Amino acid sequence: MCGIVGYIGSRGAYDILIQGLKRLEYRGYDSAGVALVDTDGCLNVHKARGKVANLEQTAAAGNTNGTLGIAHTRWATHGEPNDINAHPHVSQSGDIAIVHNGTIENYAVLKKALAEHGYTFKSETDTEVLVQLIDYIHSENKCSVYDAVREALLQVEGAYAIAVVEKSNPDQLIVARKSSPLVIGVGDDETFIASDATPIVGYTDRVIYLKDDEIALIRRGEPIQLSSIHSNTPSKVDIQKLKLSLAQLEKGGYDTFMLKEIFEQPDTLRDCLRGRITDDGSQVVLSGVIDHQDIFAKAERITLVACGTSWHAALIGKRLIQDFCSLPVSVEYASEFRYSNPYLNDKDVVIAISQSGETADTLAAIQMAHDKGAFVYGICNVVGASIPRNTDSGTYIHVGPEIGVASTKAFTGQVTVLTLLAMAIGQIRGTVSRARVKEVATALRSMPEILEKTLKLAPEMQKLSRVFTYAHNFLYLGRGYNYPTALEGALKLKEISYIHAEGYPAAEMKHGPIALIDHEMPSVIIAPSDSLYDKIISNVQQVKSRGGAVVAIVSQGNKSMDTIADFSVKIPRVPECLTPIVASVPLQLLAYYIAVGKGKNVDQPRNLAKSVTVE
Numbered sequence: 001m002c003g004i005v006g007y008i009g010s011r012g013a014y015d016i017l018i019q020g021l022k023r024l025e026y027r028g029y030d031s032a033g034v035a036l037v038d039t040d041g042c043l044n045v046h047k048a049r050g051k052v053a054n055l056e057q058t059a060a061a062g063n064t065n066g067t068l069g070i071a072h073t074r075w076a077t078h079g080e081p082n083d084i085n086a087h088p089h090v091s092q093s094g095d096i097a098i099v100h101n102g103t104i105e106n107y108a109v110l111k112k113a114l115a116e117h118g119y120t121f122k123s124e125t126d127t128e129v130l131v132q133l134i135d136y137i138h139s140e141n142k143c144s145v146y147d148a149v150r151e152a153l154l155q156v157e158g159a160y161a162i163a164v165v166e167k168s169n170p171d172q173l174i175v176a177r178k179s180s181p182l183v184i185g186v187g188d189d190e191t192f193i194a195s196d197a198t199p200i201v202g203y204t205d206r207v208i209y210l211k212d213d214e215i216a217l218i219r220r221g222e223p224i225q226l227s228s229i230h231s232n233t234p235s236k237v238d239i240q241k242l243k244l245s246l247a248q249l250e251k252g253g254y255d256t257f258m259l260k261e262i263f264e265q266p267d268t269l270r271d272c273l274r275g276r277i278t279d280d281g282s283q284v285v286l287s288g289v290i291d292h293q294d295i296f297a298k299a300e301r302i303t304l305v306a307c308g309t310s311w312h313a314a315l316i317g318k319r320l321i322q323d324f325c326s327l328p329v330s331v332e333y334a335s336e337f338r339y340s341n342p343y344l345n346d347k348d349v350v351i352a353i354s355q356s357g358e359t360a361d362t363l364a365a366i367q368m369a370h371d372k373g374a375f376v377y378g379i380c381n382v383v384g385a386s387i388p389r390n391t392d393s394g395t396y397i398h399v400g401p402e403i404g405v406a407s408t409k410a411f412t413g414q415v416t417v418l419t420l421l422a423m424a425i426g427q428i429r430g431t432v433s434r435a436r437v438k439e440v441a442t443a444l445r446s447m448p449e450i451l452e453k454t455l456k457l458a459p460e461m462q463k464l465s466r467v468f469t470y471a472h473n474f475l476y477l478g479r480g481y482n483y484p485t486a487l488e489g490a491l492k493l494k495e496i497s498y499i500h501a502e503g504y505p506a507a508e509m510k511h512g513p514i515a516l517i518d519h520e521m522p523s524v525i526i527a528p529s530d531s532l533y534d535k536i537i538s539n540v541q542q543v544k545s546r547g548g549a550v551v552a553i554v555s556q557g558n559k560s561m562d563t564i565a566d567f568s569v570k571i572p573r574v575p576e577c578l579t580p581i582v583a584s585v586p587l588q589l590l591a592y593y594i595a596v597g598k599g600k601n602v603d604q605p606r607n608l609a610k611s612v613t614v615e
Contacts, residue, residue, distance in 0.1 A: 002087075002101040002609070003027035004182075005199045006070040006163040008173045008220055009190025013069035014059070016192070020199030021052045021073045023249060026257075026403050027101075027195060028075025028609045031086035034059060035097040035165060036066035043097060043167040047086035051604075068170050068220075070163040072099035075609040079124030089128040091135035092119055095167045096145060098134070100127040101195055102159035102180040110155070130156060134164065146217050149174050153215070153229050159360060161210075163193055176215035176229060181358045181386060184208040184216060184224065186239055191218050196356075196382065197242055198249055198401060205242040209384045211235070240384060248400050258404035258496070258602045262588050263455055266448040268399035268409045269581075272416050273444060281442040282434050288377065288393040289424040295375045296425045299349045302327055303342070303374075305334040305365045306353040309407040309491065310414060314353050315484035316580050317418035323577065324426035324436075334361035337368070344372035351377045351421075355402060355410040357385025366390050379417050381410055395421065404603050406495045408588050411488060412451075412581050419444060419577065443575050447582075450572045454585045457569060461586055464551065464567055465593035468522055474501035475516065475548075476587075477509060478526035479536050485526050485580040489587035496602045497595040506539040517548040524590070525565070526583050529555035530576040540564050551590075553583050 003024025007013040017034050025032075032055040033047035044066070046059035052073060072087035079085035088097040104110070107126035110133055115121075119132045130152060138148035145166045153160070159179035166172060175182055175193050185192035185200035185207050192200045197207060208224065210216060214235055217225040226235040254260035276285055289296055302321055304314035311333060318329045332340070334352070338361060344350070350369040354362045357380040366387065369376050378387045378394030381402065388394050397413035423440060426432030468474075474493055478486035487503035494501050504513055506525065517523070523543045527536045541564060543550050552565035555573045562568050571582045595602045 002075050003073045003195045004070065004099045004101050004161060004163055004193070005195070006099075006173055006175065006193040007190065008068045008171075008218060009187065010067060011190065012064075013066050014064040016203075017069050017071040018052065018056060020192075020194055021055070021071050023198040024195055025052055025073050026405055026604065026609070028073050029604050030076045030081030031074045031083070032072065033086045033088050033099075034069060034071040035088040035090070035099075036064060036069040037165050037167060037170045038063070038066035039170055041168055041170070043090070043094065043165070045088055045090055045097060047083050047088070049082050049086065066170070068165060068173060070097065070099045070165055070173070077103055077126070085123045085125050087127060089123065089125065089131045091131045093135050093139065096131055096135050096138070096164060098127060098131040098162055098164050100130060101161045102178075104130055104156050104160065105158035106156060130160075130162070145169070146172075146174055149176065150215055150229055150232065153178070161195060171220040173218040174215070175210065175218065177210045178213055178229070179360060179363060182210040183384075184210060184218070186224070189221070191224065193218075197244055200242065201244050201249060206239050207242045207384070208237060208239055209389070211389070212386070243383060244401065249403065256404065256603050258406060258408065258592060261402055261404050261409045262585070262592065264400070265409050265412050265585065266451045266455070268413060269416055269451065270448045271398045271400070272413045273447070274398075276420055277441045277445055280438075281445065282438045284420050284423045284427065284437065284441060286395055286420055286424045288395050289421065289428065292375070292393050293428050295349065296428050298347060299327065299375075300347040302329045302349045302351060303337075303344070304329065304331045304351045304353065305337050305362060306331075307334050307359055307361055309411050309488060310353040310355060310359075312484045312488040312491070313411055313414035313418060314351075315487070316415050316481060317351070317353075317422070319481055320418055320422035320577060321425065324422040324432045325429055326431045332365075334359065334365040338364040342368075342372070344369060344374040346373040346375070348374040349377060350374045351379065352387055352391060353379045353414055354387050355381045355407055355414075357382045357387035359387075363387060363390065379414060379421070381413065405605055405608050406492055406591075406602070412584060415581050416444065416447070440575055440577060443578055447574075447578070450574060450582060451585060453572050454582055457571070457586050458589055460569065461589035462593045464569070465590055465597055469594055469597040471499060471520070471522055473516065473521050474499060475509075475513060475521060475523040476501060476503040476526075477506040477523060477536070477539055478503070479506045479532040480530065481577055481580055482526040482528065482583055485583050485587070486524070488584060489524060489526070489591070492588055492591035493594065495608060496591055496605045497598055497600055498606070499594070506536050509539055509542065514542065514546070517543055517546040519547040519549070522549040522551065524551045524553070524587070526553045527561065528553070528571065528576075528579045528583065529558055529573065530579060537564070553586060
């Protein structure tokens with residue numbers, strides 16, 4: 001949540017910062033701001049409520065000179081979205097400006113103490129408290145701003161990624177992080193900083209992923225200095241090569257990023273699967289599992305932790321691991337798991353799932369699991385993110401950057417990797433036959449072509465969406481592997497169309513939700529031709545007998561549902577355990593076209609941000 005970007009170099013900073021904010025806007029779009037330090041020693045700050053386009057209009061009337069600057073796009077935590085609460089925040093002296101992603105938990109105590117020393121506050125934010133604290137330490141101790149930043153960070157509790165500039169020092173940028181992401185882009189004579197690598201692409205392919213509790217001093221024309229916040233001892237500067245292209249960050253002719261990402265899924269699954277199944281299809285090869293065979297062979301229990309869409313993928317992963325590995329498996333919301341005092345030991349494997357790799361609750365769950373002696377395996381999309389750096393092993397899903405806030409291709413990538421992982425562990429434990437692996441792996445290798453066929457349903461789903469654009473409620477039902485698919489379908493609709501939708505196991509409909517069924521309450525029922533098909537037919541009939549409209553997602557060749565459901569959407573047949581990957585595509589399209597029909601911004605739905613880096 002929130003996106004920060006910074007630049008120091010020989011070029012004008014403003015245009016670079018604005019372009020960077022536009023690429024980070026998926027992280028928050030309640031307000032935006034920029035602070036520029038010019039060579040005359042002026043600090044020019046421009047802020048505006050709403051999106052980056054509003055900031056551009058505001059800044060056009062002011063001074064945007066300077067080759068040093070920081071900028072911010074906000075997802076509001078403390079204080080309502082308005083111009084005053086927008087970042088950057090400036091110290092009472094007017095000398096120091098800061099942008100911040102995260103939450104300062106003890107800000108109220110610090111604010112009270114600073115008020116006693118004569119500080120007043122214009123905003124409601126925790127971030128303004130931090131910049132005033134830096135200012136106070138700087139003036140009281142007559143120390144450098146760098147030392148003041150480090151000392152202030154020793155006094156705060158919470159999560160942060162910050163960038164700080166000083167009006168009287170146009171050659172210096174200070175950044176630091178704890179539990180919130182920050183990347184430094186290293187150019188030939190310029191340096192970029194950002195919450196993730198997307199604003200840096202196109203300028204340099206050399207990056208430094210700042211570690212937790214690290215602070216960096218970036219001075220014009222000098223090597224970057226990294227140090228520990230706690231000890232101030234120098235850290236090794238590890239420059240890595242960035243594997244990301246500008247083409248991946250553009251819409252590529254699609255109206256929205258979400259639609260592009262839905263249609264990218266055949267290609268993203270090709271990338272996800274590449275090199276992970278042997279040529280004859282009889283074996284899954286995951287290096288993260290192979291390198292730790294003994295741990296997986298001796299594991300007594302597996303716990304999956306995740307949030308949001310990743311949690312839905314984890315529910316599917318639970319069934320996969322149970323079926324292929326004969327192990328007890330539990331699924332936990334990371335936000336609940338971290339506070340539940342779970343019983344874990346060195347025979348436990350915890351699998352943490354996150355698209356961004358920066359989800360605050362999931363990172364906290366990882367730390368807890370490590371503290372209790374468990375082995376932690378990460379499933380993540382973003383190379384170099386915090387989760388892969390803090391887990392013992394893991395697998396990237398390799399689906400490319402996902403800009404649309406509502407996850408699509410990351411979900412299918414996560415389910416694909418969880419399928420591979422279940423088979424890889426089953427191979428080690430001897431709980432899955434070679435024939436079974438070959439059946440599922442062969443189907444997985446065909447999945448890109450299967451999804452290409454499934455995406456041809458787009459015109460049908462667009463037409464169907466017109467029937468339900470103005471529905472007020474939806475019920476999504478599924479059984480077995482497709483109960484989580486129902487949850488994910490409902491979430492997609494809620495996220496981007498703002499229609500209330502709930503997902504349920506189909507058999508649970510009779511335990512309460514059926515009371516809501518009437519002619520104004522449509523149901524989407526996922527009913528592929530699997531082992532539970534006969535059971536779910538009765539659920540369809542129960543909805544119809546109470547006047548509810550039914551959209552059924554069924555397997556190709558199924559004609560019986562045509563006479564029962566109001567609308568029958570046919571998807572390609574695949575092994576039962578793979579149906580969530582295929583069934584999710586028409587659900588994504590349905591949600592998308594309903595939202596578009598309602599005139600909603602599908603890429604940036606209200607109140608949401610792509611990466612939840614605060615509690």
